Amino acid sequence: MRERILDKAQELFFRYGVKSVTMDDIARELGISKKTIYQHFEDKNAIVYAGVEHHFACDRTIAEQMQNEAPDPIAEMVMTSEMMRQTMAGMNPTAIFDIKKYYPQAWDLFSKYKKEFILEMVKKNLLKGIEMGLYRSTVNVDILSRLRLEQVEMGLDPYLFPLGQFNPLDTQLELLDHFLRGIVTIEGLNLYEKYITKQLSTPISTMAFFSQKNTY
Template identity: 25%
Template sequence: MRERIMETSLQQFLEHGIRKMTLQKLVLVLGISTKTMYKYFSNKEALLEECLGLHYKDTEKGMAEMLRDSPNPVAGLVSIYSKAIELDFGTTHLFYHDLNYYYPELQDKVMKKYVSSALETVTSLIQQGINEGYFLAYLKAPIVLESLTVMYASVTRNRTYKDFTLKRELIKHTIVIYLRGICTDKGLAIITQLKELSI
């Protein structure tokens, strides 16, 4: 029952956003009593925390598959940020908007717990790109990842951009410019081959 509540609630959060989905609405969708809901989760935030854990585990699996299919580190990094932008600004944008603006501390807590191996994977990908001559030799992979993370968060979490209608384009150009800036000529050739970047 606990797993069913989590899976169904996550789907509802992704589809309708977090703020709109109350425990009462979730109970109706699930066809269970409020008592049953409270047996497993003390409040909405406790439920959301478990749902986020489930979501980030699935996201990490998807990222691993994506990277397996990438022909080189540049394409891999572009794929990762393309997917992130699709999630943040695509059909699940309400979920990510609510998460970034109303639950950032909870998101950070869950990400710290579930995303550390994914961050290690991305750091390794960047290091591979440096070693293979796609990215500039003097770069430090953890600093590149931290820079990308800070830039991404500056758009998705900064209230300055809350009502900014071009957020998707802003993040796209910010990331593309940064990626071009860390590339060698070999890496730039890959970005040029990608032509219409999906990010």
Template identity: 30%
Template sequence: MKEVILKKAGDTFLKLGFKSVTMDDIANELGISKKTIYKYFKNKADLVDETTFYMHEAMHKEALKIYNLGYNAIQENFEVNKVFKGFMQNLDDSPLYQLQKYYPETHQKIMSQEYCLFKDCLLSNIEKGIKEGLYRKEIMIDQVTKFYFSLIMSVHDSNLYTYSKNTINKLELNVLEYHTRAIATEKGIKILEEQLKLNNI
């Protein structure tokens, strides 16, 4: 039952926002009493905390599957982007920004975990791309990783961007293009252009 609540809470928070959704809303969505939710979660902050880590884990499990499918490094990044797009589809606000604003402790924890996972995956991707001749050998991998992470996170700052439906998805693809152009070889740029056409950019 706990996992059922986490999944529904995750869908509801993503759809309506962390601030506006109440425990009553989630109970109604599930057709259960609020007491049932309180059996597993002390309060809304506790539910937000566990739901955030549940969603984070689910997204990364799906993303990690991509790395075993034999894509080249550039295709790989676009396929991983599709996974995150699936979770964030049609959002007109950034859940990460809401989390930072209303549940800063949860946001801080998730960002710390996110950077570690992101760094490991990106380092692996860059090393693969260099071996494939798609990324330049002389790039400073540690700096590139930090640059890309900073750019991706900036997409979720509503002080910088005004959101409407799919804005986040489009911005993340733009960041991926920017990142790839910065480190790609001529061979890599050709594959990037193919991916941009496939993704209608």
């Protein structure tokens, strides 16, 4: 029952935003009483926290799998963009903003995840890319890895990119594209162009996308 409540709550949060969804909404969608929900979660804040925690646990598993299976660091970045596309496609753009503004404990999880896990993943990606000659040898890994993290959070800021004017997914993909083009070598750029061409023309799953490691 706890998992059912959490799954339904996350579905509603993604569809309508976090702030607008009430405990009554969750109970009604599940066909249960609010009392049943309170037997498993102290309040809505606890549901949001558990949902964010679960999301990052899944995200971490996928990110580690992509880093292990990607044939090169550029492929990993493109796979990341595809995962981002699939995740954000049906998401209400206010959901993340709601968490940041109204649920500080849950947002702290994001900050911790960003600083302790994503930062190291980006650093590994940059170092491997330099080693393989796909990223410029002059790239400052410490600076650029932090820049990439801030780009992600900046792209979610509705004050910088108003929701009525900018699509959050388009913003994130544009920032990632800009970041990659700024660090690749000529060889890396050619590989990147081939990958994104294939990505646009072949609508398949993220993992299947680079299943054949010697494509290029």
